[in-house]
Amino acid sequence: MTMRIHRSHLEGAQGRMNSRLGKREIHLRGLRRLGFLAVALMLVVAAPLVAQVSEDQARATADAAISRIRSPYCPGLMLEVCPSTQAEALRDSIRVMAAQGQSAGAIVEDVLARHGEEWRAVPKRSGAGLLAWLILPMALVVGGLVLWGRVKVMRTQGPARPAEAGPMSDEERTRLAAALREFEQAEGAA
């Protein structure tokens, strides 16, 4: 009996608990639905914006990739300006890759793997390509060092002041005084 009571108690308690849990679950489920609804609503509202951003990003990525490749179809021209229809097709395929989410670097490597390394417009910063990038710092450093050396020599070589001029005549003194007055007036005016 006790057991039964106990069981009934238990069952009753469990029932009450279940009922409470059920209510909470219903409540939670409602909240969850509301949350989903809110998120869905936000997504619906934001979708054009997100799409816009990703379209702009894709366009920027494609442009960045296109600007780093020389055209295999127009000798001497970059892919971005080559008027050939094959170049246009290649540009389109790059835009598709960008829209699929590939990065500019990955697109460039992909295109060069298919068409050849010689169409790379920006040398790599490794291997032989590194030499291309080193020239400016080297020119500036070497040129700067040479200049520094020359400046040191130039600061010690030659007379410190121009050779003294001979004595001035009275007429020259008058002209010099007038010129100095004129200069001072000009400086004062400025």
Next chain:
Amino acid sequence: MTQIGEVALWVAFILALFGMAAGYAGGRRGRGDWVLSAERAVYAVFGLLLVASAAIISAFVGNQYGYKYVAGYSNRELNLFYKITGLWAGQTGSLVFWALLLAFFSSIAVFQNRRRNREFMPYVSGTLLLVLAFFLAVVLFASNPFQLMDFTPADGRGLNPQLQNYWMTIHPPTLYLGFTAFTIPFAFAVSALLSGRLDTRWITTTRRWTLLAWFFLTNGIIFGMMWAYVELGWGGYWFWDPVENASLLPWLTGTAFLHSVMIQEKRGMLKMWNVLLILSTFLLSVFATFLTRSGLIESVHSFAQNLTISWIFLGFLSSLILASAALVWWRRGSFAPENRLESVISREAAFLLNNLVFVAAMFTVMWGTLFPLISEGFTGQKISVGPPFFNRVNIPLGLFLLGLLGVGPVIAWRKATARNLVRNFSLPVGVALAVAAILWMTGVRNTYALLTFVLGSFTMTTIVVEFWKGTRARARIEGEGAFAAFIHLMERNRRRYGGYVVHAGFVIIFMGFAGSAYDVERQVSLRPGESMDIPSPFGHTYRLTYQAMSAYPATNMTKVIASVDVAKNGKRVDVLTAEKRAYKQRDEVASEVGIRRAWNEDLYLILAGIDDVNGVIQGTNPRPLATFRVLVQPLVPWIWIGGLIMAIGTLVALWPGAEPARPVVRQKVARPSKVAEPEHELVEA
């Protein structure tokens, strides 16, 4: 006429060789009669080259297609104007033209100096004739314009469509004028080395020649940019193409030279450096010509590959480099400075820094241009170097120069004091900071664009202040009105104020370049009646409505033209046309762009494609789908305005007139050679 032309070339070549020998030997042995022969040979070579050039033009105008050169660059339907310019349309003719211009300048230089600088003239004539003989040898032995074909075709191949453009007819001659004019200061520098007269005389004598060469080279480069912009149809004006780069190389060293000679003139320093710079400038001019003609590097501008010409040019260039280096080494003891550098905060030091940047830029551009060849030669793999590389390495250098442009002309000679720095730079720095703040507040975030405008405003302020101070002082002292004072100020020191105007033009060009950071581009396919919108970075929006497509035959070509209505913020403002031209003889199609120009931006329309071009030509498809590439390019017009201002400034500096009075002293000068010369002469002190 053509036979006479060919004979004229041969006689000119023999005379150039004779005159060269007579000039050098006359200078060495002090034989005035031989020197006179050399000088007369210069005039004769010019006359003979004039005859040869007239013969080539007559072959073009007379449709003489038996000549390979004429058949390759002309046809019966070609406009007479382009037939005449056929002289420089191809490899062979342009070499004759190069020699003609050089002979023209040489004759003027020899005539100008018939009674002065006699100690220089033997070697000057010899050197000029050496260069002329080289070009004539190339023409006669590797690229003869009078070469006959095995048969005479009924018509020629016609001129490359992209060369049938106004700018293209003046761009190459202007560039050649620049290259060839640099030969005169080069010849005087060689003469100074040979004669041992390494004072400022050769520099003052060639000052105007250097400026003239720089004027032509600068304008030649700008005309080339204009041609690329309107004709190549990609919306760009500078593409770091190998041939463009080649023309920039002598410009960079030539510009460095123009600045460093001032240090020698004012302070008697940098004598060896100036000789090296002018030698390099001429050698780079020859290098540029070689690069264009060898075809070794792929370029939209270069002529077809010609290995014979390549080897001849390489041989000549190497000999010139070795001979120049040997001469400088031989005279190394004669370059002692007359003054010492008193402070690193001085105009001399600013000019030295300017020279370092120009020469570093020259090395960078040259290295990038030759890198594909070098990498292929050493590693077997051709590593291309395109515009993004050149932009990345050169833009910082350009910005540094832009800032230096404001410092160099204002900072004091010898030693700048703190007072001098504060007085000269407070206002420009203040204006630059204000510009930076305004641009930042208006949303300009592109670093390079921001820096260009800030440094540009700094430099522009220093220039304006210099003019204002000078004009105001003159107005007060002389009691003149502001305008008269301004004009007289310019007249009194054309070189200085002309230089300021050139600097102002340079600043404006840089601002034009900076505008490219805000280019807007759209590509759309439309049917007649449909529209597209494109925003301008200045806030307004253009609406382009494709109206119609028409086709009609014209001389030498069939034109297919799309007309597009342009509305700005809803108000109709213009009608643009963009074309495709199908050239008959060459079976080539070229684009003609439509450009709407405003003071602050260009609207650039390219007809990128037509869905049914045959239907349009035959009149069966009245509503073809057309693809348009549209660009809004802010500040591009400023590049051309800046170029014009630079040209005006150079002309002001070049214009003959009274130089500011300088004291002249009688000084005894050691006889450098045995050529007859006065024992005493006047030299500038």
